[in-house]
Amino acid sequence: MKEKRAQDPNDPVLPAVEERELVYGGLEAGLGEVFEVPIGPIHPALKEPIRLTFKVRGERIVGVQVRTGFAHRGIEFMGMRQGRNLIQILYLSERICGICSISHPIAFTQAVERAAGIEVPPRAQYIRVIISELERIHSHLLWAGVAAHELGFDTLLHLTWRVREKVLDILEELTGNRINYAIPIFGGVRRDITPDQYPKVREALRYYRGLLNELLDAFLRDPTVEARTRGVGILEPKEAEELCAVGPTARASGLRKDVRQDRPYLAYPDFEVKAITPEDYGLTPMGDVYDKIVVRLLEVGQSIEIIEKALDNMPDGEITSFPKIPALLAHLKKAEGEGLGWHEAPRGEVIHYVRLVSGEESPLVWKVKAPTYSNLMSWYPMFEDQEVADIPIIAACIDPCICCMDRVYLVRDGKEEILTKEELLRLSWEKTRRMAR
Amino acid sequence: MSGWAIFGQAVLAVVGGGIVGLVFRGLDRKIAARMQARIGPPLRQPFLDLGKLLVKETVIPKTAVAWVFSAMPFLAVLASFTALLYLPLGPFRPILEGYGDAIVVLYLLAVPALAMALGGFASGSPLGVVGAQRELVMLMSYEFPLAVVLVAVAWRLSAQGIAPAFSLGTIAQNPLWPWVGPLGVIGLVVLLVTMLVVTPAELAKIPFDIPEAETEIAGGLMVEYSGTYLALFYLADVVRTLVMAGLVVAIFIPYGIAGVLGLSGAAAAAVDFLFWLFKLFVVMVVAVTTVRVGMARLKVDQVARGFWLWGTAASLAGLLLLALDKVVMG
Structure with missing residues (x-):
């Protein structure tokens, strides 16, 4: 430098x-x-x-x-300034990333919930999982389109982004927004997924399940894509481990590293998520760009499975342990302690650290690792x-x-x-x- | 023909070539958009683009070698239009016939590429330099197969006793297909395929848009060009598309339909001219539009290897098959 x-x-x-x-x-x-x-x-x-x-x-x-x-936008600084309460900061955390716009709130709410000792009802946990897996589908499709564009294959970009619309529609249906869903809140979620919405989600999942093989074909069987990505940008497993690579970047090198598998949180223990590597597609991991395409596309399939399972086993009950916001704010103001929240974002592990001080609305420390x-x-x-x-x-x-x-x-x-x-x-x-x- | 008549025809061809080229570019963009499930721009978009570029400010970077940088767009556009004048325009003989032949067309096709490379080198931008280097490598790799195709066809014509064999007008008037045997047909098909593969490379379209490579080097050798100069390069590119398609048509599918329809005189010429435009359009769609929609951009070493190995092998095989055919057929 x-x-x-x-x-x-x-x-x-x-x-x-x-x-x-x-x-x-x-x-x-x-x-x-x-x-x-x-x-x-x-x-x-x-x-x-x-x-x-x-x-x-x-x-x-x-x-x-x-x-x-x-x-650099100084979001944590804005959050740690005096005078902002945690719910206002939640909105800030949502805006750290436009694409993984539920990953940061999920990690942040978990950190605050651990610091303040707040329980999350099971149904809320399931809803958080469903939204975050839907987000994974849209994020990976977005990435696949961008990757195709970088290779000069604009047709694949247009087609991938076209099929991505479906999951955005579902997210809008469930949360009210295509991005920035504002679903998690401390102690639960803001919106329920009602049973009459299940069939719409299931229909979208069927759509993607049918499409997945076509996508795999379009990306992995195309000779020009293969010529441009095979053996390009190789990340050896050892290097990936030493450089602390996370998410699909590490998994493409053959490391079975996934926060959902290693430190299950929310409802993830119920789904027994296994980290996906190119081996699951019958390939020896090389850690090149091709493998990264494989991993991301396979994860779309994994997300579909998780959401289907979640819809099948959706527990009944409350969606938040604090239905009234003033009560929640009062509880958070009294809380003292520190908490760590983590989440496997589409790009890898995201971690939020929060330290709350009793009697103050803003956290003393808020640390984000994307x-x-x-x-x-x-x-x-x-x-x-x-x-x-x-x-x-x-x-x-x-x-x-x-x-x-x-x-x-x-x-x-x-x-x-x-x-x-x-x-x-x-x-x-x-x-x-x-x-x- | 008197000098003034040639001049008049040339002006007509240049204006018409520009307009037809721009319309074809519009069609190309529209068809590509439909293939990609997009709506695409209106047909007149290339005209709007060109007009807009012409009224925009032309910036010459401080770091550029100004005279080379400014001269190259003019060179490119002049060479492209001149190549058009050596092309048989459907039922009409080439306007500049007798003042040069197919070899001149080969050179004229290489000149815009060279001009762009020099412009890239002179632009003083590292991205332009990378693009220019790539353009030169590309030029070296696709020119040989292209030349072999022309030589093979011309040689077969001269073996048939037709002269001047290297004139595109002669080549277009004497299509080889009826004279050759099965081996020759295979040879001609191989040469045609080679030609169709060379076409997008010559025009720097995906998968061969390596010197410009928007996502890699931000337009490469075009990166510093703006305003009028960029418009000139755009025009040169548009006309070059016509010339390449015209070359393919002249060598391999020079047939008209006026005879089949039983027309004669001016009506025949008009119908054949329209049919020729249609053939150009088909060649463009096959060799440029579908290819650029269906593929990713290759890397320059992959392209160089491909052309030096497979391009050369294919064109030589075509030449060899034509020669064998001549021996067999006598």
Whole structure:
């Protein structure tokens, strides 16, 4: 990463002029020499701002630098400011990510429920599971379309996104919104799934079950898709483990790693979720992009099964243990303690940490770890010795969610700062002391 | 023909070629959209695009080599339109017949690609440089099979005793199909398929849109072009599509339908001309639209390997089959 440098106040995103000239290859670069190719922060291959600077010899990548921090919104800071109560923060947590917009609230509500000792009725747990699995279906289909687009296969993008509409319709039917469902609340859910809605959900599931084989065919049997993804962006299992990759990124490398399996939460123990790896499709995991497509598409099938099972065994009863919001707020204000919430988002494990202090409405600490944060490092081995043409699909194959991941960005006196390990350690000590009071 | 007559015809062909090319681009986009379950843009969209680009500001980057950067769009568009003038236009002989032959067309088809590559190098953008390098690799890989196809057909014609064999007008007037035996038919089919595969590569369309590769290098060699210059490249591309389709039609399916319908004179010419446009359209849909809808973008090394190995092998096999056929048929 570059040293500290002055930031143009009018142009906070684009790199400073001298840096831009540094990357200029031009005619002098010629053939066969190493020169830098900047990708981002604004680039057609990236759906969100992040800066990847590649050192390239011809078509071969010889080095990469990742710079983040273009989409930091300070959501946790907004949440920890005095004067916001936890229900207001719940809405904030929903807006950390537009695509996994139930994953963050699920992790956040769990963290708060653990901190405040709130029980969640079984029916509410099932509803949370159903919505989050529906979200997984839409998220994986979205990713598949984006991946096809990155490969230049726009037909597959259009067709995948077209079939994705069905699950969005169901989500709208169940929650009132296509995204940002606002379903979980501390102690339960906001809306019930009524029995007359079951057939509609079942019908959508049948639709996707019938479609799944076609999707697998379209993606996995297509010779051009195979030519572009087989052996591209390989992440060895050892590397995946060392770099703490999560979610489909890790599973495609053959690691059976899934929070729903390893630390079941909510109603997930009832479904005995097993982490899916390419082995389940009869393939030896290579950890390449092809395997990541396999895993994600198979997970669509897994989600269908989970939802069907959940609909069959839906328990009766209340949907929330606090039907009245003022009572809930009063309980949360009295609560003291810390809690951790986790959830297997479509992209991997998301973790929220909350510390509540008695007598205060806002939490003292709210810490979010999005899956992309764990997966970002796996880019480095994946980009190694690949071609420029592979950049978009490798960048996309971890299904990056940049604005979820951008959790810290330090600007002091108008200067962007890079923190060293020691400084980070010092900051964490200070924070611990502040929390201990 | 007098110089002025040729000039008049050329102006007519250039204006008509531009309009037909843009209409074909509109059709191509509409059909592709329907195949992808989209509604697609209206037919006049390419005209709107071109008009909009023409009135937009043209930016020349500070880091660019300005004169090369500015000259290349004109070179590309001139070469594309000139290639059109060497093409038999349905029932009509090539306008510039006698001033050059099929070899000139080959060169004229390569010039826009070279111009784009030089423009990319001169643009001063790393993405443009990557795109330009890719364009040069592509050019080297697909030109050989294309040349072999032309040479094979011309050689067979000259073996038949028809001259000048390298004139596209002659090639179009003397289709090879009736003279060759079964081996020759197979050879011609192989050559036709080679030609149809080369067509999207020549036009840089998916799966061969590698030099531009929107998601990879953000438009590659086009990345710094804007306004009028981009419009010129757009026009060159549109006309080149016509020329490539026209080449395929001239070599392999130069037949008219006026004779079948029992027409003669001006009516025959008009009907044959319309039929020729229809053939161009069919070739475009088969070789460009369906292919670009049905495939992902390949990588430049995959394409180079494919053309050098399979493209070359296929075109040489076609040539060999034609030669064997000549030996067998006598």
